[in-house]
Amino acid sequence: MKLRVNGLEYEVHPPPERLLVDLLREDLHLTGTKRGCEDGSCGACTVLVDREPRHACLTLAHMVEGRDVTTIEGASSSFGLSSLQRALIENGGLQCGFCAPGMVLAVEACLLRGKPTREEIREAIAGNYCRCTGYAKIVDAAEKVVRERWGP
């Protein structure tokens, strides 16, 4: 099967039961996508499939045949880290960092839908578990990006 990951086309032959998270981590060596819970409750494996957030641990590899997948490795560009990534760094929006890949993509997906309120940001990350920060600094970082992009 073929799929695009972070803009590059791949041809892979996963066994039928292979999960997307394992395809990414083990076959494509994209280890930025994390596995935290195996039941969809932590969001560490969040990737974007055709710009929509998906749990890579609940998605079979075959379900993304021909689709466009963005992982955390694709969240930054040749211009460097995204404004959201920079805001997370500067605002202390991560500590151990294990949630950061999923968190970045969940917030990016939210920003793709238009200007969110603080409540909408909290909702957007409700499925992304962080044990370190208490979430406030993550929401603050996202709000900073919202202000930069859409004004106060």
Add this chain to the structure above:
Amino acid sequence: MTKVGNRIPLVDAPLKVAGTATYAGDIARSGMLAGKIVRSPEAHARILSIDVWEAASEPGVAAILTGDRYPVPFGVLPITHDETMLAVRKVRYRGEGVVAIAATSIEAAERAARKVRVEYERLPEYDDPEVSAGPVTEKIHERAVGNTNLQKEVQQSFGPVDEAFRDAAHIVTVRGRFAGVTHAALEPHAVVADFASDGRLTVWSSTQVPHYLHLALSEVLGIPEHRVRVVKPTVGGGFGGKGDPFPHELVAAALSIEAQRPVRIVLGREEVFYLNHGRHPTRNTVRIAADAEGQLRGLDVDALIDGGAASSFGTVTTYYNGVLSVGPYHIPAFRYRGRRAYTNKPPSGAMRAHGSVNTRYSIEVGMDMLAEELHVDPTELRLRNFLPPDTTTLNGFRITSNSVARCLGAARARSEWTSKFRALPLGEGIGVACGFFISGSNSPIHFTPKFPQSTVHLKIDVDGGVTVHSGAADIGQGSDTVLAQIVADVLGVGIDRVRVAAVDTDTAPVDLGSYSSRVTFMMGNAARRAAEAMLAQLRNAAAQITGQPAEKFVAAEDRLSLPDHPEVAVAYLDAVHAAMEHTGALQSSGSYESPRIGGDFKGARAGTSPSYSFAAYVAQVKVDTDLGRIRVKNVWAAFDCGRPINPLLVEGQIEGSIHMGLGQLLGEEMHYRGTRLMNPSLLEYRTISPEDMPEVECLLVGDADPEGPFGAKEAGEGPLPPVLPAVANAVYDAIGIRFLDLPLTPDKVWRAIEARRKEGGLVKPPRPEDHDR
């Protein structure tokens, strides 16, 4: 001084946020095998037989291990080695490892695991510490006390306790019950072990204690310490849950030896729950005696804690449940009985604010009850009883810097306490609680106390980069950043010049690791001294170049100059190159050893620390009286960590602690039916969601600590304990009901509200000044 005291982002954040930081589970080695541990479905049983023949013939299986291969017991405390890498002859908890398999893929290892046949003979199961404390028919461990399943019993008494309670004008008694909770760090434990053809073993592991793991690997596997190497990659959170050497780490190494190939084990989330080592399920009774003026006269604490099936840090936990109650109030008489019982549950261990949370809860709720009896405002009662700075507690703790009274003042002012206490509408309330915590333990437990607790090495070569070797473990809290800040500040260079090397026991000097909130204080002091030793070399070089006295040079902004004659200056790199002439790369070393503190009685060192953090929190809540749901709206968290080295990181610790503390108070529970854990997943183990987090205002209040690095004290654990009783006291203010059985789930709260309504109505408690009317 440009870096210390500033909000410096984590030095490793750019890698973490891009997904390129390497965690243990991301490591792959050529020829690497996947390891899988077959775990016991029984909680307490003799192993009659293990049949691995069918499993061994499964394609791809390279090695199979059972417990008899490496039966050497280990444990984090040298005095209580009672864990083995795999069960030997009997299993003591459901989830204990029995057989380990290494295979060419995880699927092959799992297929083989399903073909392992183990025959068990069930033994009596112990799920109740009260039963374990009495005579038992089957001892879980031979080392348990007498004919019981007690792991540890502590009795202490200081001052005239009996007289204090006999003569007291007021005595309050609090009986608290606390469910066990667990760390639930997002990264499941992972390890890669490679026993190479040169006879050297390398282990990469998500650990908080690389040097303890180093020691355990050597002892259990029989490999000399100098041929064992432990590397700590980026760690995805710990909170104490990665603070022991663990069976799976030893198993991976043993499988690598057997298979002569690298082996990786990544635990599944369910396995992490069975590994546990979280906070002990606890029952405590706290009695507080006070005179008519509200001066505390005596404190009597009794704690029975459920240790699960191994000791882990339990001996320390048993002490901490008592001794960490001698502050932040002046206690003239103190008695403690603590017992830790073995049960057939996953082991309990050290979790953030180790051993202090549950006793603190009962004390702070008790202080609230006492204030009500005395008809005084609970903040006023606390102010009357605080320990002063520069004092010694009756059990020998040396208190130096202490701004707890200022903390309470700040929290009270910011929360507008006076206008809200007992004055908000029914269902809304405000509460207060205080706390204190150690900045590292005075007694090193890894080795004899002759060695320093922390050592830091620096190296500078021609490129001018400063390489820092430290064994302190950054687990997300940001200790690498604190290291870099201190070194950069002393040397007067940009923080980007400093590169903190990954912890690697081949190159990092021994450090006790990340637990007991010791890192900033101890590693920070060692780092400062190492950097000052390095600066002395650069100053000498500057003196040689300029002919001016070395000690007059100050280092800042990549140069060494004379403050009175700024035109006399040597660029940092020129100084480095001059110092390197004829010697090559520059090196320096610094270390920290805590002063000897404490009495001579048994257990005198438990809880002694070179310094203590202090805290005063106010919380405001709204209770949904129809649904029993407690909504925490605000927390004003005033914290004395001395002079913060990095306020951004301190705030992160406070906010994270509040998240974890509220979790324990409102919903988190290791839910057992008998010995069976009913909720081993993040779906069923309910932490606080982003929408349920309160607004947190961090108030950093404190004076420079006389012995802390740049005046700093701990900030990693002390911020947790006060939030639970502050919220509980706010709930009392809101609806007049005390809750002493955690967690306060909506069903429990709703039932209490319904019962109160039937008894005659739900009302706010009276104001202190209204009592006499």
